[in-house]
Amino acid sequence: MALYKYAEYLEQVDQPEFDTLHNPGEICPHSGIYRCDACGDEIASNKDSPFPPQNHHQHAENLGPIKWKLMILSQQR
Numbered sequence: 001m002a003l004y005k006y007a008e009y010l011e012q013v014d015q016p017e018f019d020t021l022h023n024p025g026e027i028c029p030h031s032g033i034y035r036c037d038a039c040g041d042e043i044a045s046n047k048d049s050p051f052p053p054q055n056h057h058q059h060a061e062n063l064g065p066i067k068w069k070l071m072i073l074s075q076q077r
Contacts, residue, residue: 002033002042002071010072021067024054033072038063042071 004010017030021037028034028045035042039059045051051068059066 001040002035015073017073018070021069022051024052024057024066024068025050026068027051030070031074032070033074034068035071037067037069038065043068 020029022028022034028047028049028051031047032045033042034045034051036057036059041057041059043052043057045068054066057066
């Protein structure tokens with residue numbers, strides 16, 4: 001689970017980007033912090049860069065396939 005200290009730097013929104021699951025190696029659509037939907041590990045990923053390949057992130061097979069879900073969206077102003 002991602003941690004934070006200052007709540008005033010985060011805003012809760014209901015946007016579809018937070019519901020989309022991404023595969024290993026797929027191009028990241030938004031910079032931010034992503035969580036593996038199966039095991040809970042987290043990564044930081046940059047827009048237009050690929051998500052880690054299948055062999056970079058490993059977890060028990062019984063947890064299911066690796067799918068990355070956006071948790072924290074990084075915005076540029």
